[in-house]
Amino acid sequence: MTYRLELENYHWDALNCCGCKGCIWVDHVYCSGVKYGMRCPSLHEYELDTYSAIGRTKLALGLLDGTFQFTPTALDIIYKCNLCMACDIGCKRNLDLDPGMVLETLRIRAVEKGAGPLPAHKKIAENIAKSGNRYGGAAAKRQAWLPKDAKIAKTPEMVYFAGCNSSYKRTGLATATAGILDTCGAKWAPFPGEQCCGHPLYVSGMAEAALKQATANIEALKKSGATTVVTACAECYKTWKVDYPKMMDKRTDVMGYKVIHITELAAQKLKDGTLKPTHPVNMIVAYHDACNLGRASDSWVPWHGTRGKWGVTQPPKTYRRGANAPYQPARDILDAIPGLVRKEFIRTRENTMCCGAGGGVMDAYPEFAHHTADHRLEEAEDVGAEAVVSACPYCDENFAQTAASTDRKLKVYDVVQLLYQSLTGRGTL
Amino acid sequence: MIPHEAFEALKQVVGPKYISQEPEVCRAYTLKDRGFHTAEARVLGRDPVCVVLPGSTEEVQAIVRIANRYKIGYTPASTLWFPQAGPRFDDCLFIDLKRFNSLDVDPVNMNATCGTGVIFAQLQAEALKYGLYTMTPGGGSQVGVVPNHLVWSFSPLTYRVGMANRRIMGCEWVLPSGEVVRLGSLASGNDPFWGEGIGSDLRGILRGSIGWFGSLGIVTRMCVKLFPFHTEPLPPTGISPNTFLKFPENRMKWYNFTCPSKDALIQFMYDIGHAEIAAAATRVPVAWRYIAKAKSKEDFWENWNKPEGKREEVTGSHVLRVLLIGYTSAKQLEYEEKVLMAIAEKNGAEHRRTFQGDQSWMQSADSVSMWWLTGAFMSVTGQVDTIDCGIKTGMEFAKLKATFTPPTMPDYGDQGWFQTNDFGHSGYLEFLNYWDPNDKPEELHRVDEYYQVAGPKLLIRCGALSFFIQTDSPLTLDGPNYGPHYDKFARKVKDALDPLYNCNPPGILDVIDEVVEKAPWLKKLKNWE
Numbered sequence: 001m002t003y004r005l006e007l008e009n010y011h012w013d014a015l016n017c018c019g020c021k022g023c024i025w026v027d028h029v030y031c032s033g034v035k036y037g038m039r040c041p042s043l044h045e046y047e048l049d050t051y052s053a054i055g056r057t058k059l060a061l062g063l064l065d066g067t068f069q070f071t072p073t074a075l076d077i078i079y080k081c082n083l084c085m086a087c088d089i090g091c092k093r094n095l096d097l098d099p100g101m102v103l104e105t106l107r108i109r110a111v112e113k114g115a116g117p118l119p120a121h122k123k124i125a126e127n128i129a130k131s132g133n134r135y136g137g138a139a140a141k142r143q144a145w146l147p148k149d150a151k152i153a154k155t156p157e158m159v160y161f162a163g164c165n166s167s168y169k170r171t172g173l174a175t176a177t178a179g180i181l182d183t184c185g186a187k188w189a190p191f192p193g194e195q196c197c198g199h200p201l202y203v204s205g206m207a208e209a210a211l212k213q214a215t216a217n218i219e220a221l222k223k224s225g226a227t228t229v230v231t232a233c234a235e236c237y238k239t240w241k242v243d244y245p246k247m248m249d250k251r252t253d254v255m256g257y258k259v260i261h262i263t264e265l266a267a268q269k270l271k272d273g274t275l276k277p278t279h280p281v282n283m284i285v286a287y288h289d290a291c292n293l294g295r296a297s298d299s300w301v302p303w304h305g306t307r308g309k310w311g312v313t314q315p316p317k318t319y320r321r322g323a324n325a326p327y328q329p330a331r332d333i334l335d336a337i338p339g340l341v342r343k344e345f346i347r348t349r350e351n352t353m354c355c356g357a358g359g360g361v362m363d364a365y366p367e368f369a370h371h372t373a374d375h376r377l378e379e380a381e382d383v384g385a386e387a388v389v390s391a392c393p394y395c396d397e398n399f400a401q402t403a404a405s406t407d408r409k410l411k412v413y414d415v416v417q418l419l420y421q422s423l424t425g426r427g428t429l
Numbered sequence: 430m431i432p433h434e435a436f437e438a439l440k441q442v443v444g445p446k447y448i449s450q451e452p453e454v455c456r457a458y459t460l461k462d463r464g465f466h467t468a469e470a471r472v473l474g475r476d477p478v479c480v481v482l483p484g485s486t487e488e489v490q491a492i493v494r495i496a497n498r499y500k501i502g503y504t505p506a507s508t509l510w511f512p513q514a515g516p517r518f519d520d521c522l523f524i525d526l527k528r529f530n531s532l533d534v535d536p537v538n539m540n541a542t543c544g545t546g547v548i549f550a551q552l553q554a555e556a557l558k559y560g561l562y563t564m565t566p567g568g569g570s571q572v573g574v575v576p577n578h579l580v581w582s583f584s585p586l587t588y589r590v591g592m593a594n595r596r597i598m599g600c601e602w603v604l605p606s607g608e609v610v611r612l613g614s615l616a617s618g619n620d621p622f623w624g625e626g627i628g629s630d631l632r633g634i635l636r637g638s639i640g641w642f643g644s645l646g647i648v649t650r651m652c653v654k655l656f657p658f659h660t661e662p663l664p665p666t667g668i669s670p671n672t673f674l675k676f677p678e679n680r681m682k683w684y685n686f687t688c689p690s691k692d693a694l695i696q697f698m699y700d701i702g703h704a705e706i707a708a709a710a711t712r713v714p715v716a717w718r719y720i721a722k723a724k725s726k727e728d729f730w731e732n733w734n735k736p737e738g739k740r741e742e743v744t745g746s747h748v749l750r751v752l753l754i755g756y757t758s759a760k761q762l763e764y765e766e767k768v769l770m771a772i773a774e775k776n777g778a779e780h781r782r783t784f785q786g787d788q789s790w791m792q793s794a795d796s797v798s799m800w801w802l803t804g805a806f807m808s809v810t811g812q813v814d815t816i817d818c819g820i821k822t823g824m825e826f827a828k829l830k831a832t833f834t835p836p837t838m839p840d841y842g843d844q845g846w847f848q849t850n851d852f853g854h855s856g857y858l859e860f861l862n863y864w865d866p867n868d869k870p871e872e873l874h875r876v877d878e879y880y881q882v883a884g885p886k887l888l889i890r891c892g893a894l895s896f897f898i899q900t901d902s903p904l905t906l907d908g909p910n911y912g913p914h915y916d917k918f919a920r921k922v923k924d925a926l927d928p929l930y931n932c933n934p935p936g937i938l939d940v941i942d943e944v945v946e947k948a949p950w951l952k953k954l955k956n957w958e
Binding site: 012015016018019020021022025027028029030031032033034037046047048049050052054055058059062067068071073074077089090092093094095096307309310311312313316317319321322323327349350351 | 456865
């Protein structure tokens, strides 16, 4: 394990929490009132302070000093969290602590101690070890979504990393992404020998296994000759951009590759006129900022140093405050689609509320995941939307399942689907 | 541990989701590792043994009655922001009131009825939707509306809207006996417009000098005043951490003035009050300006840690910050600006550029930045007095603090944050202190000495009416020097209403004395004469 992924390295951050609860509230400037004033899904669901960064950092201190062990209660507290990083950037509004890394390293420590992960996560890990994907689907069928007429470059500049969900479940997203890449005129190819990015392993604390996935995928990328990875999955995006360098203790910008989300590429191609959406999509939509394409996705910058008087870091630490995420491209795409009216959620961008799926929650605590999604869907209804649009297949899946199991009338789409529909007149709307 | 029977009875009241006595769960509510790093938190702080989250007033009543039956001490809290509202005794039942999150704004009668879990950012956001507003206190936007209205809640906007405890229209109060009392206008049903209720108004007992910090029962609902605002929107702008409410500059403007001396600055404040203009007038500590400009903690220290000329800069800084609001019209702002400029000219003040947006005080108050500098923060006095008298205490504290620097952060002689209230009828001074919680124990003991012993002694010497005084029973300052002996009065009230001393024991009365008694390094210094 690399230096930075030790819980001890975040002891200072845990110790210096002053309990202000900036980790749970929407940035006060953006507070809209009582109903949507909170952005921590875990506290929203379970209500005890325990189920917030405040409680978890206190638990971490107790685990570090030996007061507590990894009991079932401790694991429950640790894993009933979406790792959505609302707390992390909330804390960096005023305090510049790293509660997000406390949460991540708590899980890593739980696994090291043999207590974690949870049974649902172990099953996923088994699937990945066996088949290279989280669902246990046949490896040979991973790229069955690839359209026969896709314009695959022999010497690609970019490779499309579809991710497990788009490869096996929501394959329409992969197909639409391929279509957009073709329309953009990109020199692309599907990711050769793609395996799970490792996200489900990393978030459940299995960092060693996640690092193996990272190493294999980076090796495959090198062999492809491409230097850019494009993805339509927010989780894969964040894993390549943030977690790979984090696990390898490197800066994102020295990894030797660039990772972009398809929305970034498409927005750029809309701007330069390459993409021309002409078919109307008559719909009022609310765009949901996926955590992993938003506040959690600032580039990783490792810090090796010491804290001196007043906690001042030497060398100065670079703070990841969630301010540099690609929040705008998906919005630009939606705004370019004729007939489509885009509404903002009340909680947007760095203040977004997680859909509820992240951090392994949908696997281990599906009821919690659906409650959070339902709360978010209610917010979409309150702003007058007919559909919720995201740029992450896991958000998409959680919203769709929740909407189907409740009396919500909302439809659920990925921004890529809507763009593809408007570009081609074809699609699944 | 609390008795098994009691736990089961409590679980019957709130349901299994809202109660826990598992140590890992209860640890979240400790004061020990909560960043306060004061002797009070270190010496008295401990984990509660049980946490319960009631969802209704009836549930609170039932919990209190069970606690009384089994003689269980309990501590109620809304946001657990204030150290005295945390668990400080063995076998504490902690009552977390965050589920009381109802908020009803009455736009016609200009008030809001809030549950105890509602925070100021939420109240302000809801009020602004109706063209109304309140202040956001120095404690921060994240503090609870109800508990904060029971203490001396201040912000520069207090200048016009007054102290928070005077804005209470009515309360729903669960007494330590478990009975519910409705005070003020909530006593007469659902019309909280009238501040006074039927019969004797007990709001004074509940407010006391500075409230009871959860030791005289539990307030579950409160109706608070709101005030008319202008109708222009204040769009939230920017990405965290650089967010602010954009001002409609025809209706709201900040003005910064450099005054030639402290006396001129004070006179400027009085003149503004006499002219009955403005929404706020405050002098901010110089370090706050450095905080506002800093990109990171490291950036702050790089700039602040240059002692050359800093003392002159700090002690010679007489910057007055004034907020004008055209409540009724843009013309009001134009008129007030003319008056303000005339007053500035009279006092020899120079108008400086400033950012036109709300980064603090309207909806977002960044009190948490006080922890960001060094990791630990505490005020040693919050004083309501005339502006002149408040500042004298600040000057005395500056001298005292110099003798405790280090270990406290060097502030180059800053004499505190002060502002004017009630159109100049009173002033407010708060003296701020920062230190490094990761210092060696002996250095922390010096901070304790400053905060727990030297500071209170200075308050006695200055005759200062600080918001800490009521918690300083050894001082009995409100007694002999200020007429009726408040400390004795408060004890009688506590005896009468909470004879079992179950409600946040031992009450607010003995905190400093208790800390000093229990900390050997302080006990030897105790001398309240």
